[in-house]
Amino acid sequence: MDILIIALATLATISRILGLIALSVLTGWGLAYLAVKSRRFENIYVPFVNVLESIPVIAFLPIVLLVFIQGLGGFWGVEIAADFLVFDAVSWNVWIGAYQAFKTVPEHLLEVSENYGFGFGRTMLKLYIPHSIPRVASNLFASFADAFFYITVSEVFIVGVKTYQTFGIGTLIANFVQESNFIGVYYSLGFIAIGVVAVTIVLNMFSRSAIAKYGVDSTHEIKHHGPMSRRFRGLDLFRVRSRYLSRYAARLAHPRHRGGFEGEVGAPTPVRHIIRVAMKSLIFCMGVGVFIYLIYSSILIAFAVPREQWNRYFASTPYLLYSMGADYVRVLVVTLAALGVALTFGYALATHRRASLILAPVVQAISAFPAPAYFPIIFITTFPLFSATLPKGFYTEIYVFILGFLSCFYYVFFDFWIGVQAIPTQFWEVMRNHELSFRTRMRRIIVPGTFPYLITGISSTINSAWAGIEIGEYWPNIDGTHSLEVRDGMMKYIGLNMANGQVGNAAWVSLLFAIVVAIYGIVFTRNLMDLARRKYVVEEGVYAA
Amino acid sequence: MSEEAVFSKDRTELECRDLGYAYSKLKVVFQNINLRTRENEFVAIVGPTGCGKSTLIRNLAYLTPPTTGHVFLNGSEVKRPSSRISLVHQSIATFPWMTALENVKLSLISKKLDPAEADRTAREMLQLVGLNGVEDYYPKEMSGGMRQKIAIARALAASPEILLLDEPFVHLDELTATSMRREIYNLVFNPETSLKSAVLVSHNLNEVIELSDRVYVMNGSPATLVDEINVNIPRPRSPRDPTFFDFVDRLYNELDMNLKQ
Numbered sequence: 001m002d003i004l005i006i007a008l009a010t011l012a013t014i015s016r017i018l019g020l021i022a023l024s025v026l027t028g029w030g031l032a033y034l035a036v037k038s039r040r041f042e043n044i045y046v047p048f049v050n051v052l053e054s055i056p057v058i059a060f061l062p063i064v065l066l067v068f069i070q071g072l073g074g075f076w077g078v079e080i081a082a083d084f085l086v087f088d089a090v091s092w093n094v095w096i097g098a099y100q101a102f103k104t105v106p107e108h109l110l111e112v113s114e115n116y117g118f119g120f121g122r123t124m125l126k127l128y129i130p131h132s133i134p135r136v137a138s139n140l141f142a143s144f145a146d147a148f149f150y151i152t153v154s155e156v157f158i159v160g161v162k163t164y165q166t167f168g169i170g171t172l173i174a175n176f177v178q179e180s181n182f183i184g185v186y187y188s189l190g191f192i193a194i195g196v197v198a199v200t201i202v203l204n205m206f207s208r209s210a211i212a213k214y215g216v217d218s219t220h221e222i223k224h225h226g227p228m229s230r231r232f233r234g235l236d237l238f239r240v241r242s243r244y245l246s247r248y249a250a251r252l253a254h255p256r257h258r259g260g261f262e263g264e265v266g267a268p269t270p271v272r273h274i275i276r277v278a279m280k281s282l283i284f285c286m287g288v289g290v291f292i293y294l295i296y297s298s299i300l301i302a303f304a305v306p307r308e309q310w311n312r313y314f315a316s317t318p319y320l321l322y323s324m325g326a327d328y329v330r331v332l333v334v335t336l337a338a339l340g341v342a343l344t345f346g347y348a349l350a351t352h353r354r355a356s357l358i359l360a361p362v363v364q365a366i367s368a369f370p371a372p373a374y375f376p377i378i379f380i381t382t383f384p385l386f387s388a389t390l391p392k393g394f395y396t397e398i399y400v401f402i403l404g405f406l407s408c409f410y411y412v413f414f415d416f417w418i419g420v421q422a423i424p425t426q427f428w429e430v431m432r433n434h435e436l437s438f439r440t441r442m443r444r445i446i447v448p449g450t451f452p453y454l455i456t457g458i459s460s461t462i463n464s465a466w467a468g469i470e471i472g473e474y475w476p477n478i479d480g481t482h483s484l485e486v487r488d489g490m491m492k493y494i495g496l497n498m499a500n501g502q503v504g505n506a507a508w509v510s511l512l513f514a515i516v517v518a519i520y521g522i523v524f525t526r527n528l529m530d531l532a533r534r535k536y537v538v539e540e541g542v543y544a545a
Numbered sequence: 546m547s548e549e550a551v552f553s554k555d556r557t558e559l560e561c562r563d564l565g566y567a568y569s570k571l572k573v574v575f576q577n578i579n580l581r582t583r584e585n586e587f588v589a590i591v592g593p594t595g596c597g598k599s600t601l602i603r604n605l606a607y608l609t610p611p612t613t614g615h616v617f618l619n620g621s622e623v624k625r626p627s628s629r630i631s632l633v634h635q636s637i638a639t640f641p642w643m644t645a646l647e648n649v650k651l652s653l654i655s656k657k658l659d660p661a662e663a664d665r666t667a668r669e670m671l672q673l674v675g676l677n678g679v680e681d682y683y684p685k686e687m688s689g690g691m692r693q694k695i696a697i698a699r700a701l702a703a704s705p706e707i708l709l710l711d712e713p714f715v716h717l718d719e720l721t722a723t724s725m726r727r728e729i730y731n732l733v734f735n736p737e738t739s740l741k742s743a744v745l746v747s748h749n750l751n752e753v754i755e756l757s758d759r760v761y762v763m764n765g766s767p768a769t770l771v772d773e774i775n776v777n778i779p780r781p782r783s784p785r786d787p788t789f790f791d792f793v794d795r796l797y798n799e800l801d802m803n804l805k806q
Contacts, residue, residue, distance in 0.1 A: 107685070426638035429608045432626040434703055435655040444651060448642040540685055541641045 003187065006172060010191040013155065013168040014199060017090065017147040020083060024091035024143070025136055028098035029129060033120070034283070036102045044287070046099070046529075047521030053092035053463035054517045069164060082166040085154035090143035093411055093460040096525070097139035100456045101132030103529050106539045133214045137207040138418030138453065141360075142411045142460065144199060145367030148192060149407060150467070152177075152370045173373050185373060196368045200361035211421050305504070313508045320509045323490040324516065327473075330400060330489070331465045337401075338409035338461050342416040343442065350420035360417075367410035371403055371471065378402070380479050396486055400472035407468025412457030419453030420446060424542045451536035455528045463517075470495065556584045556619075558741045559605060559630070559707045564614035566600050567767075574600055575768035578614070580761050582707065582742040585734060589745045589753040592763030593800060598746040599635065601763070602709050605744065606630045618706065628652060631705035635712040637692045639684040645671060645695050646680040652703035670698040673737065675728070690721035697732070704739040711746050722752075730756055730780070754792045755782050762799050772799055 035042040068081035105127060113127050147154070155170030156163065165171040169188055176184035349356040349363075379399065386395035427449065431441050447454065473492035475484040486492050490509055497505040558581075565576035574597035582588045592598050603609040605616055607626045616623040618630060631652075639648050649667040658666065671680055674694040684692050693713060700708060710729075714722035733743045747753050753760055754776055762772040774795065778788050 424636075424638070426634045426636055427640070429603070429606075429626075429632060429634070430638055430651070430699075432608055433606060433630075433632050434628050434652040434699075435626065436651070437655070440654050444643070444654075445640065448640070451642075535642045535683075537641060542636045542638055 006169070006184075006187055006191050009167060009169040009172045010188075010195045013148075013151060013170060014195050016083065016086060016168060017144060018199075020087045020147070021090050021094065021140060021143050024087060024094045025098070028091070028095040028136075029102075029124065029132065031095060032098040032102040032132070033124060033128060035099050038283075041283070041287070042526065043522065046526045047518035049092055049095050049099075050459070050463055050521030050525060051514050051517045052088075053096070053460060054466050054513070078164045079166050081157070081164065082155050082168070085150070085157065086147050089146045089150045089154060092463070093142050093146070093456070094136065094139045096459055097135045097415075097456050098132050100452050100529055100532070101135040102128050104452045104533050104537045104539075105131050106537055130214050133210045134207070134418060134422050135415075135453065135456070137203070137210040138415050139456070140203050140207070141200070141364055141414035142367075144196070144203065145364055145410050146464065148196065148368035149370055152372050170370070173370065177373065189369060189374065192368065192370075193365050196365045197361040200364040201357075203364075204357065204360050207418055208421070211418065309504065313504075316505070316508070317512065320490065320493065320512060323488050323493055324509075324513060326486075326488050327466075327469060327490045330397075330404060330469055331462055334401060334404040334408065334465045334469075335412075335458060335461050337405055338412050339458065341409055342413045342457065343447075346413050346417045347420055347442075347446065350417045356417075363410065363413065366406070371406050371468065375403060375406075375471075376478055379482075379484070383479070383482065393487060396484060399484055400469055400486060400489075403472035404465045404468040407471075408461045408464035411460035411464060412454065415453040415457030415460075416450055419450030422453075423449045423538060426542055427538075448536055449538045449541075452529070452532040455525065455532060459525045462520075466491065474499075558582050558584055558586075558619060559744070560617045561605060561611075562615050562617070564601070564604055564611050564616070565767075566597060566604060566609070567612045573767035575763065576613070577769050578763075580770065580773075582744060584741050586742045586758045587730065587733070587745065587756055588742065589747060589757035589760045590763060591747065591750065591753055591760060591796060591800065592768060594748070596763045596765075596768040598763060599711050602632065602711050602744060602746050605707075606632050606709055608632065628655060628703035629705055630707045630709060631700040631703050632709045632711065633693075633696050633700050633713045635715055637689065637696055637716060639692050639695050639699075641684055644681050644683055645676060645687070645691075645698075648684070648695050649699045649702050652699045656703075667698075667702055669737070670702040671695075673701065673732065673735065674698045688721070690717050690725060693717060693725070697729075701732075701738050701740070706739060706741045708733050708740055708743040709746075710743060712748065713745075714752065715748070726752055726755055750793045750796045751784055753796065754778070754789055755784070760796065762796070764800065774799075 031045060035045045068077045068084060071077070072080060109127055109131070113123050118126065151168070151170030152174045153170075155168040156165035156174040165174070169192060173185055173188045176182070176188060349359055386398065390398075423446070427445060431445055436444070469489070470491040472484060473486045473489040474495035478484050490513065493509055494506045497503070560581040562579055564578040565573065567573040567576075578601060580588070580590075590598050590601065600609060604611040607616060607623050607630070618627075623630070640651070643651070646664070646667050649670055650663050653663040653666060656663075668677075668680060671677060671694075674697050676691060676694050676698065679687065679691065684695065687695070693716070697713070713729075714725055717725065732738070733740050745753065745756060757776050760774045760776060761770050762774065763769070764771045774792070776792055778786065778792065782789055784790070784793075
């Protein structure tokens with residue numbers, strides 16, 4: 001075993017993850033802008049992201065096979081396929097976070113940007129992107145953890161009978177597990193821990209700096225550059241010298257009017273108008289094209305399936321809905337537990353800076369360890385006790401809960417953690433001045449004040465719990481002699497049918513699930529985000545006319 | 546009768562001794578601050594930007610604990626924030642998800658009143674600041690002046706003995722600010738409120754002379770109290786009064802002289 005190889009593989013994986021997180025941030029900003037500008041796009045985008053976020057990474061393997069492995073092939077085909085799977089793990093919550101931030105830009109700042117006729121670029125650079133920085137920062141923690149959580153199925157994957165792998169720590173761990181080289185696994189996990197802690201410390205510093213600079217009068221002090229670092233200032237994308245409102249006031253009050261006529265500040269030129277109309281038309285046509293293609297493909301598939309098969313699908317639907325309901329109960333329990341941890345432990349960390357410097361990386365490391373690599377160890381150590389004292393159905397549910405919790409608790413945890421830190425200092429002073437108890441603070445100020453963050457976190461937690469539950473509901477030969485298997489569960493049904501080659505059954509329940517998730521996306525995420533915009537924009541609480 | 550003799554008869558409400566605040570050993574904001582307020586007295590603190598006036602007022606409320614020195618309320622040392630010393634912020638802080646009434650009722654929660662009494666008290670305070678009829682409006686549906694009145698009503702509803710005002714009118718337009726200045730003196734010493742004295746931090750020297758009985762001048766680096774001025778002009782005061790102008794001029798010279806030094 002070569003320690004140097006493990007170190008290099010860890011570095012390669014961290015670089016891959018950070019690069020793909022950067023890509024998801026950039027694309028997330030663009031898509032969020034489209035979503036807040038077009039109600040039609042928003043109605044498609046939000047459920048779409050919810051559905052994609054709910055689909056476990058391994059469900060994307062057929063796409064990987066078709067597009068990247070067969071299409072591109074060779075080293076780059078495998079590398080881009082792995083990148084696609086990592087991107088799937090990191091992107092959705094960043095996209096939802098950017099959408100949520102764009103959706104809750106304070107009304108008066110939007111009015112200023114409209115007043116000065118800012119175009120797309122200027123509105124993004126001076127308003128939307130700076131406003132989204134704290135919320136994007138909060139999602140970086142979860143994305144980074146999630147990428148590592150699934151790294152063993154992202155960097156190395158089996159399609160058919162062939163195994164594809166790219167250089168990284170996920171591949172090394174998978175190989176060590178296959179060779180039963182547990183020393184190698186422990187070393188790899190150790191290096192992951194070191195890497196995760198190092199990146200978390202940097203992310204922690206970045207998030208605090210982002211809140212200080214872009215939050216409204218947050219309790220964090222803005223760190224100013226000393227004279228020695230002046231020459232590097234040009235590289236600092238996020239530098240700001242004054243607080244949020246004064247910064248915007250200064251920049252928005254003195255715009256460099258480009259393309260406007262004298263006396264018509266910010267008025268669009270004919271060229272800009274034509275570009276805008278062309279862009280809108282292009283996006284509309286692309287949307288219609290994709291929609292028609294999807295309908296056409298669906299009709300083709302529907303007609304290709306024999307009538308008897310359809311009858312069998314419909315006959316199985318009540319049981320499938322029951323199984324889905326059972327899984328939703330599991331997801332609900334996991335989400336409530338995650339929310340409980342966030343509202344207590346997350347609040348404690350957010351309000352005790354020194355503790356957070358030590359414990360935030362610990363939480364991040366726990367979140368980032370790939371469960372498939374270490375969960376069998378938990379199972380082996382606890383199974384004798386559980387099996388001797390608890391009924392089988394009960395302890396199986398405990399294992400499923402643990403896997404579900406580990407796969408998603410950090411979303412709501414880190415979102416809430418950052419949301420608490422972004423509460424304006426004046427609000428904290430009012431709470432302390434009027435001697436509000438913890439319960440009153442939570443109920444009246446902290447939870448409403450972090451509402452948009454909580455919606456993003458809960459949404460991602462619910463969507464991501466499915467992946468952990470999928471692993472737990474059906475895990476044959478987890479320790480070589482025992483299998484983990486629940487009695488009823490949609491994820492178990494999908495797993496069993498996929499293992500038996502009954503792809504149609506799995507596809508039918510996946511379709512039902514997608515419909516439910518899309519409805520949830522509109523009813524829960526979009527409507528609650530609308531409510532957040534109307535009522536819970538904490539930045540609008542501090543009025544400095 | 547000497548000035549000291551007059552003060553000794555009055556009861557000291559809020560007092561600080563040797564108060565100092567520093568971000569680090571090398572970054573001392575102010576030091577050796579000794580000030581006191583007496584019953585029915587309106588005290589102001591003036592000083593150039595950055596001398597630590599807002600920090601000082603937060604030290605008095607113990608929202609930011611001082612680095613050195615002690616704060617006393619009615620002779621008892623203040624060791625934690627209390628609604629007996631209530632702060633009105635410079636940046637108007639109202640909770641956007643609460644109506645005007647709910648914002649005011651927030652300060653009554655720790656008093657554990659029954660809901661009907663809390664509701665009645667909050668409505669009374671809103672009426673006191675001239676906001677009757679808008680109890681169910683949200684802050685974003687109101688003007689800056691109305692929002693600041695909510696914040697003042699919330700501070701008064703807590704039945705404080707001391708009201709700390711950190712540039713409360715700075716974000717208001719001149720007409721609203723003038724009207725609120727007229728109301729504030731009567732408001733803070735209204736028999737319906739529990740207030741004993743008020744401390745105002747302001748850059749506006751006209752505002753300071755119009756409202757205050759006594760003015761503390763802060764200056765230097767680290768800042769210290771460089772002067773204490775008794776504003777013995779009869780009320781109501783008018784900026785057109787030559788004596789009023791003399792006091793403003795004196796304050797201006799005091800600050801300007803110290804700045805030049």
